[in-house]
Amino acid sequence: MDEERLRHVLERIRRQNINYVKLRGLVSRFMTLNPEADPEAIDWTAVYDDSLSYDELVEAFEKEYPMYRWRETAPADDKQIEDMLVNHILNQVEDLTEESLKSLVNALEERLEALRQAETPASPTEQQPEHTQMQHPQHQPPTMTENIQQPAPQPKVTLKLLASYPFLAEAREVVRGVSFEGLPRAVYKRARERLMEALERGELGVVPRLDEPFVELLSFPVAKAVVHTIDDDWLKRRWALAESARVERLLLKENADVSEWLLSRLLEVRREGEEYALRFTDYLKLVEGLTTDISWKLVNQKMSKGWVFLTKTRLIRLIRQRLYRLLYDSFPETPKLKKIPEKIATIVADITEELQKIKSKQTGRSTPIKGVMPPCMKAISDRLADASHTENFVYCAYLVNAGYTVEEIVNLFRIRSDFREDIARYQVEHIAGLRGSRVKYRPPSCSRMRELGLCIENGRLCPPNIHNPLQYRPRQQRQPT
Amino acid sequence: MSFRTVTDAQLVQQLFRIFYERDYVDVFQPFSFERREFGYMPFGQRVMVRHLSFKSFDELRKTLVREAPLHVYRSAALYQYPQAPMEEKGWLGAELIFDIDADHLETGCKPGHDYYVCLSCGQRTGEKTQRCGVCGGETVEVKMVCDTCLEKTKQELLKLIDFMENDFGLSSFTVSFSGNRGYHLAVEAKEVLELGRDARQEIVDYVTGSHISIGFHGLPPSSTYAPDYSDPGWRGRVARGVRRIVLEAGGDERLGRLLGPRQLEELRSMSSLWRDRPRWELLKQGGRSQQLEKLVSLSVDDAASHIDTVVTTDVHRLLRLADTLNGKTGLRAMVVSRDMLEEFNPLRDAVALPEEPTLTVKVFHSPRYMLGENVYGPWENQAQKLPAYAAVYLLCKGLATLA
Numbered sequence: 001m002d003e004e005r006l007r008h009v010l011e012r013i014r015r016q017n018i019n020y021v022k023l024r025g026l027v028s029r030f031m032t033l034n035p036e037a038d039p040e041a042i043d044w045t046a047v048y049d050d051s052l053s054y055d056e057l058v059e060a061f062e063k064e065y066p067m068y069r070w071r072e073t074a075p076a077d078d079k080q081i082e083d084m085l086v087n088h089i090l091n092q093v094e095d096l097t098e099e100s101l102k103s104l105v106n107a108l109e110e111r112l113e114a115l116r117q118a119e120t121p122a123s124p125t126e127q128q129p130e131h132t133q134m135q136h137p138q139h140q141p142p143t144m145t146e147n148i149q150q151p152a153p154q155p156k157v158t159l160k161l162l163a164s165y166p167f168l169a170e171a172r173e174v175v176r177g178v179s180f181e182g183l184p185r186a187v188y189k190r191a192r193e194r195l196m197e198a199l200e201r202g203e204l205g206v207v208p209r210l211d212e213p214f215v216e217l218l219s220f221p222v223a224k225a226v227v228h229t230i231d232d233d234w235l236k237r238r239w240a241l242a243e244s245a246r247v248e249r250l251l252l253k254e255n256a257d258v259s260e261w262l263l264s265r266l267l268e269v270r271r272e273g274e275e276y277a278l279r280f281t282d283y284l285k286l287v288e289g290l291t292t293d294i295s296w297k298l299v300n301q302k303m304s305k306g307w308v309f310l311t312k313t314r315l316i317r318l319i320r321q322r323l324y325r326l327l328y329d330s331f332p333e334t335p336k337l338k339k340i341p342e343k344i345a346t347i348v349a350d351i352t353e354e355l356q357k358i359k360s361k362q363t364g365r366s367t368p369i370k371g372v373m374p375p376c377m378k379a380i381s382d383r384l385a386d387a388s389h390t391e392n393f394v395y396c397a398y399l400v401n402a403g404y405t406v407e408e409i410v411n412l413f414r415i416r417s418d419f420r421e422d423i424a425r426y427q428v429e430h431i432a433g434l435r436g437s438r439v440k441y442r443p444p445s446c447s448r449m450r451e452l453g454l455c456i457e458n459g460r461l462c463p464p465n466i467h468n469p470l471q472y473r474p475r476q477q478r479q480p481t
Numbered sequence: 482m483s484f485r486t487v488t489d490a491q492l493v494q495q496l497f498r499i500f501y502e503r504d505y506v507d508v509f510q511p512f513s514f515e516r517r518e519f520g521y522m523p524f525g526q527r528v529m530v531r532h533l534s535f536k537s538f539d540e541l542r543k544t545l546v547r548e549a550p551l552h553v554y555r556s557a558a559l560y561q562y563p564q565a566p567m568e569e570k571g572w573l574g575a576e577l578i579f580d581i582d583a584d585h586l587e588t589g590c591k592p593g594h595d596y597y598v599c600l601s602c603g604q605r606t607g608e609k610t611q612r613c614g615v616c617g618g619e620t621v622e623v624k625m626v627c628d629t630c631l632e633k634t635k636q637e638l639l640k641l642i643d644f645m646e647n648d649f650g651l652s653s654f655t656v657s658f659s660g661n662r663g664y665h666l667a668v669e670a671k672e673v674l675e676l677g678r679d680a681r682q683e684i685v686d687y688v689t690g691s692h693i694s695i696g697f698h699g700l701p702p703s704s705t706y707a708p709d710y711s712d713p714g715w716r717g718r719v720a721r722g723v724r725r726i727v728l729e730a731g732g733d734e735r736l737g738r739l740l741g742p743r744q745l746e747e748l749r750s751m752s753s754l755w756r757d758r759p760r761w762e763l764l765k766q767g768g769r770s771q772q773l774e775k776l777v778s779l780s781v782d783d784a785a786s787h788i789d790t791v792v793t794t795d796v797h798r799l800l801r802l803a804d805t806l807n808g809k810t811g812l813r814a815m816v817v818s819r820d821m822l823e824e825f826n827p828l829r830d831a832v833a834l835p836e837e838p839t840l841t842v843k844v845f846h847s848p849r850y851m852l853g854e855n856v857y858g859p860w861e862n863q864a865q866k867l868p869a870y871a872a873v874y875l876l877c878k879g880l881a882t883l884a
Contacts, residue, residue, distance in 0.1 A: 279672065280649060280650075281672045281673065281676060281680075284679075284680035285680065287683070288677075288679050288680065291679075291683060294692050294694055294697075295697055297683065297686060297687075298683040298684065298686065298687045299683075299686050299687040299690060299691065299692060299693045299715065300692075300693060300694055300698070301697075301714075302713070302714055302716065303648050303649075303713065303714040303715075304647070304648065304650075304713030304714055305647065305648075305649075305650035305713070306648075306649050306650025306651065307650070464686070464691070464692045
C-alpha cells in the first residue's frame, strides 16, 4: 500500500475532532481491498461516527458505498467460491490438446444434462449449480459413510459452515483450487494464530473465529501445510487434537439439523429419542484411548442388539476422536509443498521455535507421579525387609522410573538385614542404567506381574486397561456427563 | 498326561486314522479356508507343526488321514500368507473367539476327579507332585471330564450366547464342544473380524462384568431412571438378578456370608414386593449395611459369563478345529447347533470312536467316569475289558496301558 498517499488522505481529516486510530484502520482497509480506487472519493468525515464500534463503522461505510469492497469475503461468498473453482479448472485445462478439450466439453455437456434431469423434482431455490457440483459424492473421502438408516436433511452449505468444518469434502473442494501463495495477509496471520493456539491450548481447542469465514476456511489448509512441512509427530498430534477439539465445541453449540447432518457424514448413527445409537464395533474403534476412564468402558454403556446408546454430548466427544484420527492420518496422503512460499516459511520458522521451547520443557518429566504407588509396589514396599530378589528388582526398577534418585532408593533398602551399601548402590545404579549395559530397566508389565504372582487383586484396585505399574493413577470415579 | 507306552500311542493313533478315513465327512470348515493357518500335534512329540495352509478341505483331510495327529488346530485369524512366519503373515482379521473351560470355573466336584495319586500306595493329593509324600512312589495326574463340570460350563456358554445375541446383536457364530472340559464359541460376523486387541478386551470386560460401575446404569436409583426387569443389556441383567436373589432370599448360601441375620430377615420380608417390579428404594445403601451394593455385585457375578479371558484378546490364537478328535480324551470336538445345545450331552454325544475292538487294558487308577451310555470304574490296579472308546479315554490320560 502507498503509505504516502494514506498519510495525505489522513492529513486532511486530521484537524477535525475524530478518533484518528480507528479511521486510519478504515482507510487502510479500504486501500488494501480496493487498490484501484481513489480513497479521496469517499467522504470519510461524513459517514464516520465516533459512537460506533469498528465493526459497525465498516458496516456503515459498506451501506453508504456498496460499490467498493469493505470485507475480505465481500461481495458474495458463493460467487467468489464459484469464480475460484472455475478459474482453478481453467488453469488445469490450459495444457490440453484440442482433441482432449473437445472430449472434455462433451463430457461436461453430458454431466450438465444429467444434472438438469436430477434437479427437476427438487425445489429450484436450493439447487444452485456450485452446490451441486461440490456435493458430488465422488469427492467424499471413502472413510465417510452416509447414514443409511435415515439420511439427515442437508442444511444449506454456507461459507461459515465450510469454515467451521474444513474437513468436509465440500470445503476441501473449495480450497483445492487455491494456491498457497499470494493469499490475503489475514489468512497467513490466522494460520499462524491457529498453530500457536494449538500449541498453547491443546485439548481446549483452537478458538473458532467465524467473523471472517473465508480467512478461517483458507487458514486451515495453510496451517496444515506448515505442520506438514515441519513434519514433527508431536506437532501433528497436537494440531489434530486442537483442531478436533475446536470442532467438538462448535458441534455442541450447533443447531440440531446441522449437527445431525454432520454426525451422519462422519458415522453411521441413528437417533433414538433423546439418544443416539451407533454400532458397538464403531464405538469400540472410536473409544480406544478413552477407556482408562471407566465411564467409557463398553460394560458401562447402554447396549442392545449391537447398538450402543449415547447422549449427544458423549457422541460428539467420540466424533472428536474420529476427527482426530482423520486429521492425523491425513498427512501421508497429502502431498508436501514442493516450493515453500516465503509467507509460509516465516510461520514454519516461528512454530518450529515455539515447538523447541515446549520440547525442552518436556524432557525430564517422568510419567508416574512420585509418591503415588500402585498396590503391587505398595505391597512390596510394606514387606521390603523380607522381599525376594525378584521383588527387590521389580521395586527398584519402579522407583528408578518413578523419579526417585539413586540416593533415595539406596536409603529405602537400608531396612533390610542383609543391606550392604556398596552392593546396593551398585545394583541400583545398574538398574538405573548408569552402569553395565547402560539400559534403564523398566518394571515388568502388568501381565508379567500377574504371572509372577505380584499383582494385587488382579488389578481391581487399578484403573482399567493399564499395562504397566508405571501407568498407575489413583482411581477416580467420574460421573457420567 | 500322555501315553504310558509307545504301543499305547500307536494303537490310539491307528483308531484316530480310521476315524479320519471313514467318519470325517460333512464336518465343520472355517470360512475363507485358504486364508487360515493350520497346525497339529503329532503323536509322541512335544512340538506342534504349525504355519500350514491348505488350498482345499480335501487337501486338509488327506493330511489328517496320513498324519493322524493327536490334536488339530486352525487359526481364528485370516492371513494374506498363512504359511509365513508370524511377522510376515499379513493379518487380515480374526473371528471373535471365546473359550469356556472347567479349569477356570469353581465347581464343588473337582476334588473328586482332579488330583494326583500315588500308584504304589494310593495316597491322593491336590498338589502337583511327582513323588508320593508318604511312600515316595510314582504319582499320576488324574483329571477327568465330569458331567457336573460340563453342565456348569454349558451354563456359562448359555449366558455368553445371550450376551452375543441380545447385547451384541450377533447371530452368526459357531459353538463347539472342546472335546475335553469346555466349549468354544467363534463369531464369524464380518463386522467383528477387524477388531483389534483393545476392542476385544472391552468385549471381554463386558461379558465378564469387569469394571462395571452401577452408577452408569441408573443405580442408586434416581428419580428419572432406575433399572427395570425388561431393560436391555446390563441394566436388565442386574435388575433381574437382584429380583431372583431377593425372591430366593435365604436359599442362597452366599447371601448368608454377606449379610447379617437381621438384614437377611429384612430381605425375606420384602421378597413378595419385588415380584412385579424392582423396589430399589427398599434396599439400604452405603454405610455399614450396603444391601444394594452387595446384591448388585452378586447379581453381576451370576450374570457374567466366566470365559477364559486371554483367549479372546489373542488375535493370532490357534483354536481346536471343530469336529476333529481331542487327543486328551478321544472325544470329538463336535459342532453343536444352537437348537441342540440344551439337549447336548458331550459325554454321550461326542463319543466318536467305535466300541470295537474290545481292548484289555491294565488300569492303574481310575475314578468313576461316564462315557456313551455307560458308567465305568472306579478301578485300582486291575485289568479290564473295555469298548475301544472307553479304553482310549484312559490310555490318553495315561491311567491305563494295554495289557
